[in-house]
Amino acid sequence: MSEPVVLIDKSDGVAVVTLNRPEKLNALNRELRGAFCRAMAALRDDPEASVVIITGAGRAFCAGLDLRELGADSSRESGALARDGSAVNFISVIEDMKVPVIAAVNGFAVTGGFELALACDMIVAAENAQFADTHARVGVMPGGGMTARLPRAVGVRKAKELSLTGNYLTAREAERMGLVNRVTPAGEALNEARALAAQILSANQTVVRELKQLYDKTTRASLGEAIKLELEAFRAFNSRANLENFDQQRAAVMERGRTQSGPRK
Numbered sequence: 001m002s003e004p005v006v007l008i009d010k011s012d013g014v015a016v017v018t019l020n021r022p023e024k025l026n027a028l029n030r031e032l033r034g035a036f037c038r039a040m041a042a043l044r045d046d047p048e049a050s051v052v053i054i055t056g057a058g059r060a061f062c063a064g065l066d067l068r069e070l071g072a073d074s075s076r077e078s079g080a081l082a083r084d085g086s087a088v089n090f091i092s093v094i095e096d097m098k099v100p101v102i103a104a105v106n107g108f109a110v111t112g113g114f115e116l117a118l119a120c121d122m123i124v125a126a127e128n129a130q131f132a133d134t135h136a137r138v139g140v141m142p143g144g145g146m147t148a149r150l151p152r153a154v155g156v157r158k159a160k161e162l163s164l165t166g167n168y169l170t171a172r173e174a175e176r177m178g179l180v181n182r183v184t185p186a187g188e189a190l191n192e193a194r195a196l197a198a199q200i201l202s203a204n205q206t207v208v209r210e211l212k213q214l215y216d217k218t219t220r221a222s223l224g225e226a227i228k229l230e231l232e233a234f235r236a237f238n239s240r241a242n243l244e245n246f247d248q249q250r251a252a253v254m255e256r257g258r259t260q261s262g263p264r265k
Contacts, residue, residue, distance in 0.1 A: 006035040007057070008043075014197045015049035016104075016190070022058025028112055029066035033090045037080035040093040044083070050205055051197040052097060054120060055104040055190050061129065062113025067138070091144045094119040100200055100212055104193035105129040105171075105180075115144030118153065121212060124196060125171040125180045126189040137166035152219065153179045210237065 007018040017039055019026040026032070043049045056062050082088045082096045094101055094116070103109075103120040111134045117123050125131075133150065135142045142163075151159035154177040162169060174180040184192040200208060214233050218226035 004035065005032045006039045008039055010046075010048050012198075013048065013050040013201050014053060014194060015043050015046065015051070016053045016055065016194075017043070019054070019056045019062055022056075022060070024066070025060035025063035025108060026056040026058070026113070027063045027066040028090060028116075029068070032066075034080070036090055037088050037093045040097065041080040041082075041088065044097055050099055050208075051200050052099060052101045053104050053190065053193045053197060054094075054101060054116070055106060055193070056113075058107070060108040060110075060113070061103070061105040062116055063108055063110050064112030064114070064134075089144075091115060091119045095216070098209055098213070100197075100208065102193045102196060104189040105131075106187070106189045108132075110134055111138065111142075112144055115142065115146050115149070118149040119145060121215075122181045122196065123174075123179065124182045124184065124189050124193040125174060126184055126186045127171050128186045129171040129174075129183075129189070131169040131171075131174055131179070132166060133163045134166045136164055153177070207237075 003020055005020050007016075007020050009016045009018070017036070019028075019032060019036065021027060021029070021032055028036075040052070043052055080088050080093060082092065088096060090112075100122070101120045103117040103123045105117055105123060105125040107126070107128060108130055109117045110130075110132045114131050114133055117131070133142070133146055135146065146163065147159070150162065153159075154162070158177065161167070169177075169179075171180060171183045175183045182192055182196065210233065214230060217229050221229060
């Protein structure tokens with residue numbers, strides 16, 4: 001009996017979702033897309049999953065849509081729905097998550113796989129990871145948010161260069177551009193993503209979830225509207241927040257600042 005195309009491992013508040021078609025570089029065929037959407041939808045309201053990590057088995061994160069299915073409709077997948085009841089695809093199901101989602105990129109993240117990583121809240125990449133938008137090389141148009149998210153991550157001129165040339169980007173280059181949060185030795189991306197998840201879990205989880213949602217809204221708005229959205233969230237949260245332990249919490253934060261030598265502590 002063959003292994004499932006999506007593996008889920010939950011421990012200590014972290015759910016690791018592994019794309020498991022290593023012999024095909026985790027290319028997103030219909031079976032994998034459907035299983036991935038159902039897995040993410042199930043984790044959306046799972047109390048045991050406060051952070052989700054997405055990674056790939058073998059030497060690739062994800063090589064994008066399966067080329068044999070380029071003519072198929074990938075805009076919706078059976079068996080998974082968004083919170084509002086609408087159909088989801090392998091990108092929108094990530095956007096629908098309430099908790100932070102980290103991409104642990106262990107190899108190639110190409111085209112649709114690049115879009116999948118861009119949809120995550122943070123990206124941790126191994127030194128041997130490579131990113132590329134090859135839509136123009138393959139001869140298809142993107143549909144997973146490439147032209148919306150990539151320029152917001154690296155700037156519109158660099159985004160155009162990457163998309164129009166199809167050139168590959170190394171992990172270190174991606175880090176310098178601000179596309180990648182952290183770069184690790186080969187084979188360590190998942191461990192580093194777990195360490196990042198542990199740091200997120202050590203913070204106030206109510207604020208973590210609301211901050212994530214606020215960032216998702218403000219980064220889609222104009223500057224003026226974004227400031228307005230933040231002020232509204234500030235007022236709404238403070239009207240119901242329990243600040244009795246504020247001084248104690250602030251003292252703990254200050255102590256962490258005195259002992260922390262860098263962002264990984």
